[in-house]
Amino acid sequence: MAQVPFNVGYRRALRLRCPLCGNGRMFSGLIRMNERCSCCDFKFEREPGYFLGSTYINYGWTSVSLTIGYIVLHVVLGYPNSYVMFPLVAWFMLFPMFFHRYARALWLAFDCFFDHSELQDMSKYSEENSEQTVPVSDTSG
Ligand SMILES: [Zn+2]
Numbered sequence: 001m002a003q004v005p006f007n008v009g010y011r012r013a014l015r016l017r018c019p020l021c022g023n024g025r026m027f028s029g030l031i032r033m034n035e036r037c038s039c040c041d042f043k044f045e046r047e048p049g050y051f052l053g054s055t056y057i058n059y060g061w062t063s064v065s066l067t068i069g070y071i072v073l074h075v076v077l078g079y080p081n082s083y084v085m086f087p088l089v090a091w092f093m094l095f096p097m098f099f100h101r102y103a104r105a106l107w108l109a110f111d112c113f114f115d116h117s118e119l120q121d122m123s124k125y126s127e128e129n130s131e132q133t134v135p136v137s138d139t140s141g
Contacts, residue, residue: 009109016101018042019109026108027101044108054107058096061103066092 004012009019018024024037026044036043045051066088073084 004109004112006109006113009113010106013105013109014102016105018044019105019112026105031100033101033104046111051104051107053111054100054103057106058099058103061099062092062095065095 004019008022012019012022015022016026018026018037018040020042021037021040024039024042025034026037027033033044035045069088069091070084073079073088074081
């Protein structure tokens with residue numbers, strides 16, 4: 001049975017690599033996502049709307065970082081709200097755009113860890129040798 005350990009999938013997601021093999025790039029540009037992994041042929045978007053869940057990750061990280069930023073700037077450093085508002089609004093607008101790719105990669109890594117039942121059908125590893133597991137050694141980092 002194919003399975004990607006959580007720590008391996010998490011590291012691969014932070015490098016924007018395929019969660020299954022760790023070699024193929026998930027994105028070919030700033031926004032454009034590859035349909036399949038160039039190394040193992042793993043299909044990234046399992047079904048239409050699959051990456052809707054990544055918006056929760058993106059929203060969560062944005063909210064937590066915004067809250068921490070407000071606490072540090074206003075409570076710890078003592079800046080008034082009128083000074084703190086502009087940088088935090090800018091952060092709220094820009095951070096989700098920056099984090100978009102990472103949120104998708106993390107979502108896919110989480111899904112590969114929690115629901116690995118369909119992984120065998122989606123990779124050429126399973127077609128080539130159905131008895132072996134997907135290699136999970138992360139030699140590239
Ligand atoms: Zn791959």
